[in-house]
Amino acid sequence: MREIADDLLRWTEAGEPFVVASIVEVHGSAPRGVGAAAAIRGDGTIAGSLSGGCVEGSVHALALEALSERRPRRTSFEYDPNDPFAVGLTCGGNLEVLLHPVHPTTPGERGTADTSEVLAAALRSAGSGRPVALARLVETGATVAVWPEEHLGSTGEDALDESVRAEARAMLEQGGSGLRHLCVPGEPDRERTVFVEAWTTPAxxxxxxxxxxxxxxxxxxxxxxxxxxxxxxxxxxxxxxxxxxxxxxxxxxxxxxxxxxxxxxxxxxxxxxxxxxxxxxxxxxxxxxxxxxxxxxxxxxxxxxxxxxxxxxxxxxxxxxxxxxxxxxxxxxxxxxxxxxxxxxxxxxxxxxxxxxxxxxxxxxxxxxx
The missing domain is CATH 3.40.50.720 (NAD(P)-binding Rossmann-like Domain)
Structure with a gap:
């Protein structure tokens, strides 16, 4: 997502709603890896790319639907050699994509920082070279930014917040991006999926x-x-x-x-x-x-x-x-x-x-x- 940070910050500051489409899993051969992102603004404007063209049209349409519904979506794109008209990767791989709507004017739950504020803070930190991890709850889109000594935002679940922050800090030490499946403390049979992007200082x-x-x-x-x-x-x-x-x-x-x-x-x-x-x-x-x-x-x-x-x-x-x-x-x-x-x-x-x-x-x- 860092590569489209300038666009996202401009849209956030202008109060524009948009969807961030992030690759959260890759199986097989694919043009881009986990963490690659594109963004689609409410008026259809696109920033970034997920596949160089293979799935962009479908992602664009699904993103506008997710923006209208105001809730995240997770979707798969697979190559089907038996269906020449199927949406998928011509290189034969499979992508899992998270479509995350961001409405800058929508306040967060219980008075916490809203999603756009958390996202903007993380992107500004990454742009300035300050290490930060961004954790997004796949089911709800709740967003948390985590630095070595502080954090911003909440999942909306007190029992889950500490686990998300700990996982994000652990990934921040290594860099990289990926899905994490976390058990809710006190509820061993309940699991939540979090997508974490850890942005360290450039090599x-x-x-x-x-x-x-x-x-x-x-x-x-x-x-x-x-x-x-x-x-x-x-x-x-x-x-x-x-x-x-x-x-x-x-x-x-x-x-x-x-x-x-x-x-x-x-x-x-x-x-x-x-x-x-x-x-x-x-x-x-x-x-x-x-x-x-x-x-x-x-x-x-x-x-x-x-x-x-x-x-x-x-x-x-x-x-x-x-x-x-x-x-x-x-x-x-x-x-x-x-x-x-x-x-x-x-x-x-x-x-x-x-x-x-x-x-x-x-x-x-x-x-x-x-």
């Missing part, structure tokens, strides 16, 4: 070396949703004007900067300077940290020299196994933009466990959603 892409390739990679990193930092010790090159796509441009020795920033198992480190006085110290630092991806630009000769220098600096063979160099996949490109695509492709393949092989030479599901 970081650290690009070292203020070169042309860095400008192209910064644009690609932003496109993939990373918080992008470009760092170089040379102030004449490391300027915001040269890297408008970056979230920040830092003038500092790369290894010194890397030693002071927080990295985690989602962080991407791309070293593009191919100059040993920059490369070796920052790679030594990176290879001893938790980053998910560490790559370095340069020819095979440059890389061989770099490896020998790193070994002399005490970097072990086990640590060197984490280094992806020359950086990127073999796409045959030459320009900075083509190089950025090859780096991004390698990052995506590593993140999702992809083979990076042409799909025409593979079999099985194209989209793996778990």
């Amino acid at each position: 970081r892409m650290l690009v070292f070396g203020a070169v042309d390739h860095a400008a192209a990679l910064a644009r690609m990193g932003k496109f993939l949703g990373y918080h992008v930092t470009v760092c170089d010790a040379r102030a004449v090159f490391a300027t915001e004007r040269r890297f408008p796509a970056a979230d920040e441009v830092v003038v500092r020795w790369p290894h010194d900067y890397l030693s002071t920033v927080e990295t985690d198992g989602r962080t991407v480190v791309c070293v593009l300077t191919h100059d040993p006085k920059f490369d070796v110290p920052v790679l030594r630092e990176a290879l001893r940290g938790p980053a998910a991806y560490i790559g370095a630009l340069g020819s095979r000769r440059t890389h061989a020299d770099r490896v020998e220098r790193l070994r002399k600096e005490g970097v072990t063979d086990r640590e060197l196994e984490r280094l992806r160099a020359p950086i990127g996949l073999d796409l045959g490109g030459h320009t900075p933009e083509e190089t950025a695509v090859s780096i991004a492709a390698e990052i995506v393949a590593l993140r999702h466990g992809g083979s990076a092989a042409p799909l025409t030479h593979t079999s099985g599901p194209i989209h793996a959603h778990g």
